[in-house]
Amino acid sequence: xxxxxxxxxxxxxxxxxxxxxxxxxxxxxxxxxxxxxxxxxxxxxxxxxxxxxxxxxxxxxxxxxxxxxxxxxxxxxxxxxxxxxxxxxxxxxxxxxxxxxxxxxxxxxxxxxxxxxxxxxxxxxxxxxxxxxxxxxxxxxxxxxxxxxxxxxxxxxxxxxxxxxxxxxxxxxxxxxxxxxxxxxxxxxxxxxxxxxxxxxxxxxxxxxxxxxxxxxxxxxxxxxxxxxxxxxxxxxxxxxxxxxxxxxxxxxxxxxxxxxxxxxxxxxxxxxxxxxxxxxxxxxxxxxxxxxxxxxxxxxxxxxxxxxxxxxxxxxxxxxxxxxxxxxxxxxxxxxxxxxxxxxxxxxxxxxxxxxxxxxxxxxxxxxxxxxxxxxxxxxxxxxxxxxxxxx
Numbered sequence: 001x002x003x004x005x006x007x008x009x010x011x012x013x014x015x016x017x018x019x020x021x022x023x024x025x026x027x028x029x030x031x032x033x034x035x036x037x038x039x040x041x042x043x044x045x046x047x048x049x050x051x052x053x054x055x056x057x058x059x060x061x062x063x064x065x066x067x068x069x070x071x072x073x074x075x076x077x078x079x080x081x082x083x084x085x086x087x088x089x090x091x092x093x094x095x096x097x098x099x100x101x102x103x104x105x106x107x108x109x110x111x112x113x114x115x116x117x118x119x120x121x122x123x124x125x126x127x128x129x130x131x132x133x134x135x136x137x138x139x140x141x142x143x144x145x146x147x148x149x150x151x152x153x154x155x156x157x158x159x160x161x162x163x164x165x166x167x168x169x170x171x172x173x174x175x176x177x178x179x180x181x182x183x184x185x186x187x188x189x190x191x192x193x194x195x196x197x198x199x200x201x202x203x204x205x206x207x208x209x210x211x212x213x214x215x216x217x218x219x220x221x222x223x224x225x226x227x228x229x230x231x232x233x234x235x236x237x238x239x240x241x242x243x244x245x246x247x248x249x250x251x252x253x254x255x256x257x258x259x260x261x262x263x264x265x266x267x268x269x270x271x272x273x274x275x276x277x278x279x280x281x282x283x284x285x286x287x288x289x290x291x292x293x294x295x296x297x298x299x300x301x302x303x304x305x306x307x308x309x310x311x312x313x314x315x316x317x318x319x320x321x322x323x324x325x326x327x328x329x330x331x332x333x334x335x336x337x338x339x340x341x342x343x344x345x346x347x348x349x350x351x352x353x354x355x356x357x358x359x360x361x362x363x364x365x366x367x368x369x370x371x372x373x374x375x376x377x378x379x380x381x382x383x384x385x386x387x388x389x390x391x392x393x
Contacts (some may be wrong), residue, residue: 001214008213012077013228017042019081022088027324027331029317032302033109036235043232044295044332047205047339049076054201054342055388058180058193065182066174070208132250139253146260147234150278154226159279164221167203167283171217174207195389200344202284221282229281229291234260236294243301284343292340292351299329299336300358307366333378341385352382 021042025033028041050073057069092105104111132140169185177183181198184191206225210217215224234256241255266274276286306329309317318325333355340347359375 005213005215009209009215009224012209012212013224016077016081017046019084020045020077022084023080024332024335025084026087027328028109029306029325029328031109031317032328033107035107035110037109037239038107040232040235040239040295041332044335044339045080046077047342048335049073049080050205050208051201051338051342054180054204055199058198058201058204064178065180066178066204066207066211069180069204070211073208074212132253136250136253139257143253143256143260146257146264147231150260150264151227151230154230154278154281155223158222158226161280161283163280163283166197168218168221170197170203171207171210171221174204175210175217180204196345199341199385199388200284200347202287202342202344205342206282225282229287230277233277233290233294236291236298240294240298240301243298243305285346287343288340288347288350292336292343292347293354295336296333296351296354296358299333300355300362303329303362304365307362327374330374330378334381337379337381341381345389348382348385352379355379 018039019042021038021040024041024045025038028037053073053076054069057065057072061068088106092102095105166185170181173179173183173185180201181193181204182190206221207217209215209224210220213220237259238252238256241252241259242249245251245255263274263277266272267278269275273286273289276283277290280286324331337348337352337355340351355378356375359371363369363371
């Protein structure tokens, strides 16, 4: 039973999201097709898809809603993952004659610059991964040790929070009674749909993982989620650092050590993002502060960085300037706005407001008025959520 539960967790938390990430990888620039970004994109799709399916089942199905939601969501995820893996296998078979390195064919953004490529005047090594020195590798090892310490402490010192009486119980009720926000966690009595909490279905996504793995929802929330979400958050900060440091990639591990120490010692009040991340990891509010908002910053740093690249390098990354690849950041922002609704009602407002502010700065910087259209299209999910709040209240 334990082995089956572990295999189920590996399937639904790693294999399936990676398959969905391969779907998004096809529209990413060459340098962004890394294993980390692919994994992040997979979860972005997972959260976005569950928001749509979860809310529809919650509103339209009166009895056994969560059971039906789980079946539909598992099927959609499975189909998307299979398509993603099939597309990647097709690409590998097509490109295998040119390069026999399977890993770099799967994640070309992780490719290292070879000595002959560095010497050749025809190669732009900026599209290849940085080669770290021995000193930098020691710093990476130190960061890995800090991260491992945080993960261990998050499990063995799993803190209790007062909000668990609502959010964790919602996950447990969905797992055990097949309801979706129609039983009041505090009393166990039936209740009408509470829109303030009902639209944020992250506890139900956790309940889906609990049901598919056969593990109690409380254990999934307090033990499994920190092991997943903490590395996921650090992946976002890692990609932010890659852009901020530019040619000084040797400083990246030091930056990650600084970020991890700030996370460990950020408990200066009960309201800091660090406190939420380390002590309330499984709650949607923690995901808004530590997943949604940093993700928005990363996407716009990516856009600003692309504006500064030479034309020939930009065309090389986008396969000659394909429209889908040039607009990949806006597509990811659209999915992020879909996914932000799964976390909290605050994520819908704050994530969109931050995206609007950064879009204005990007407009001023580039003087490209097409940004207005792209920004409006990217926040369409937010408008849909607000209309639902208005008409379902």
